[in-house]
Amino acid sequence: MxxxxxxxxxxxxxxxxxxxxxxxxxxxxxxxxxxxxxxxxxxxxxxxxxxxxxxxxxxxxxxxxxxxxxxxxxxxxxxxxxxxxxxxxxxxxxxxxxxxxxxxxxxxxxxxxxxxxxxxxxxxxxxxxxxxxxxxxxxxxxxxxxxxxxxxxAPVGDGQAVVSSSRIRDLLRSGEPRAAAALLTRPFAVEGVVEHGAKLGRTLGYPTANLTLGSYLRPAYGIYAATGRLADGRVLNGAASLGIRPTIEGAPIELLETYFLDFSGDLYGQRIEVALIEYLRPEVKFDSLEALTVQMAEDCRRARQVLGAPGKA
CATH class of the missing domain: 3.40.50.620 (HUPs)
Structure with a gap:
């Protein structure tokens, strides 16, 4: 090619x-x-x-x-x-x-x-x-x-309307990644180089791989069950947060932050691709980091369930 x-x-x-x-x-x-x-x-x-x-x-x-x-x-x-x-x-x-x-x-x-x-x-x-x-x-x-x-x-239809990029964008903005994936024939995915962040996730026990969104469409802000493809071809299951992290003071920058389940390793500087599989919930501002940590555990449990990942669901 x-x-x-x-x-x-x-x-x-x-x-x-x-x-x-x-x-x-x-x-x-x-x-x-x-x-x-x-x-x-x-x-x-x-x-x-x-x-x-x-x-x-x-x-x-x-x-x-x-x-x-x-x-x-x-x-x-x-x-x-x-x-x-x-x-x-x-x-x-x-x-x-x-x-x-x-x-x-x-x-x-x-x-x-x-x-x-x-x-x-x-x-x-x-x-x-x-x-x-x-x-x-x-x-x-x-x-x-x-x-x-x-x-x-001729245009391709799905029984409801013609398949188009505009329809797919609308579905993603509405928090419907599975419906968008049906038209794409694969999940919507963001590719980029993992960047250093504030490392708060690591402090809370959920280290994340952070990607900026650049010219990509902004899907609905919130938490997703996601998968990640690493540079070496491995595919990992995870839970991803897409948005501006409203609980964190002074953090308005849009990021896609993915915690990979059952993974330990340094991904900084590596090019990865994160696919959004299912929308779990909208972004929420929590009263404390403790409350956020409790919800993150629940998000990971639900992501495991959605992705059929081994471990405690």
Whole structure:
């Protein structure tokens, strides 16, 4: 799996590939259908399969004050695209130059000149070009004129509505990670480097691995049953606190703090990924650290129960 710069010509072995084109934030079931079609076309034609995405998200470029909303980082998307069978991830840096390209210039300069695309696959709602002046019909016509075959994949539904990143974000903000996971086909997860904190959890007997949320969406503040994937591949069960720790004086910074059950070790400086499995309760301001400690024990008991973790539930 290669990661390619969308402003430079792709390497010769990858030219002529079939390109799945979209934002693909979250890489949910609908996105997976688009990429699966591109991979199938590529394999049938003996061509490479490339997934092209944008970073930053166009919404962030046009509305920089928008609150954080990302469901996946580039690193997470790269792993997900590789698991879906793609040979490369191509990242279009979304800047003023890209935003200023007309639909035709984007097709000619990026898809034809830089990639040499043999085909392009998108969702039916895909738009592109300055002022979003291009849609899937535009892309199909440009492909016919310039030597690539454009194809669309119909939206994927779950029996209630179309699967979308917006629905997933709403579910996470509402404290429904299991429902969000059903649309994502996996739990929502935050990846980052474990940072040093005030070490209060260690003092209370619950040392935590602390991650800042950065550009990730803020799910409902509260306590979650969670799992963690360590750099060495181990997966641990845990209880995670997401929020601003209202019981702690002077601690308004948003953090994801995870206590891993039955684990002892130093994780500082390591890159881990924490997946939110089930929402246990909202964030609460306790009258004392003693009351907080009693509740933390109950949270861990419930997390064990939810995750089917061995030990005292």
């Amino acid at each position: 290669e990661r390619l710069d969308g402003s430079a010509p792709v390497p010769a072995p990858l030219r002529g590939g079939i390109v799945a084109l979209g934002n693909f934030d979250g890489f949910h079931a609908g996105h997976q259908a688009v990429v699966a079609r591109a991979v199938a076309r590529a394999r049938d034609a003996g061509r490479p399969a490339i997934v092209a995405t944008f970073d930053p998200h166009p919404r962030r470029f046009f509305r920089p004050d928008t609150p954080p909303f990302r469901l996946t980082s580039l690193d997470q998307r790269e792993r997900l695209f590789a698991a879906a069978g793609a040979d490369a991830m191509l990242v279009f840096g979304f800047d003023a130059a890209l935003a200023g390209l007309s639909a035709e210039r984007f097709a000619l300069d990026r898809l034809v000149a830089l990639i040499g695309a043999g085909g392009v696959v998108t969702g039916t709602d895909f738009t592109f070009g300055r002022g979003r002046d291009g849609d899937v019909a535009t892309l199909k016509a440009l492909g016919e004129a310039h030597g690539f075959v454009a194809e669309t994949v």
